[in-house]
Amino acid sequence: MHNFRNYQEQKVEFDPGINLLIGPNAQGKTNALEAIYYLTTGKSYRVRKENELILWGARSFYLKSTFQVKDRLLKLESYYESNKKIMKINQIPCKRLSDYVGTVNAVFFSPDDLEIVKKSPTERRRFLDFLIAQVRPSHIALLNTYLKILKQKKHLLSRETNSRILKEQLLIWNQQLASIGSKIIVNRAEFTKKLSDYSKPIFQSIFPGNNTLELVYFSLNKRDVEDTLANFEAILESKIDQEIEKRAVLVGPHRDDLLIEINGRPARNYASQGQQRVIVLCLKMAEMEIILNDKGEYPVLLLDDVLSELDEKRRQYLLEYIVSTQKQTVITMTEADKKIESERAAVFQVFQGNIRRCV
16 A cells, blocks of 8 residues: 555555454554455445545555455556546556456445445445446446436436427437346346345344345336336336426436335334344345355455444354355454454554554
8 A cells, every 4th residue: 555545655465364453443444444445346435536545645546456366366456646547457457447346356344334224225226236346347337328328318308498309309318228227227136136035044044033134126116127127118208297397317227226124114214223234244245145156256355343333143143154154354443352363363453554463
């Protein structure tokens, strides 16, 4: 890490198993996880503007790491300065983010992930889209194309005043929106089912009995995706008058939702704080299994102060899962944990932007 967040110059080598970063708050533990995540995904999970990642007073940042993926060594690099972003794989620059994402996989889990359950559909779409992108990078191109079409349609609605011309043009844009949007819906519905299939048994093992967890992709105000796809253009056409009146695009994948239901009710409204934490834990573990099934090995698991948020039972469940599968995990904590250290964890002390391995 060079000039990244509060790290001026830092090199660290992690063990294959559990790695524990210990230190007081605001010392750089989360920043180290963010650097790993940025190198594997090409984006930050905390901010949207790269210039916020640059060390105060510096003009650029540079990240580099070597990963072992199965029997291959891959060197990933990232450089950013003055709105110019360069991502490289084995010293070869990538022209598109879709060429980069999925080369090395990582799953990040923090207390802020409760927003997936509690907040707006935007958070759930973002979670679902990025999972798809890690396994199927072409999904990124679909999203970008869709957003361009959406932008053009919004521009048309805001500028055109002739009603006849406006309706004719909207029908043309609706055809394109339905063509690309259908592919996005198919991807999201497929991965929602995968998430549901993996999450349910995990949820049942943590909450045995009659408690149920259900994930449903809710598209164009319908739970039946096949019905949505069959009637996509007709649905769009039926909304034209309302869209003209409100000067807004009212339906499409940009307004869809991943419904998370506990015992048949919306989890965001009816699940307790503890249940919501378990749901997010289930989603993250399901994400791990989906990537394993597709790539043949587990992604790097990044846990940012998660264990302190879980009760003893769920905490032990997660640790047993990590140990049993022998996945590389980087965990941040404010204080040492004897149980984790007993699992042959590599322990690192983090203080004022410096990481030192404890002997």
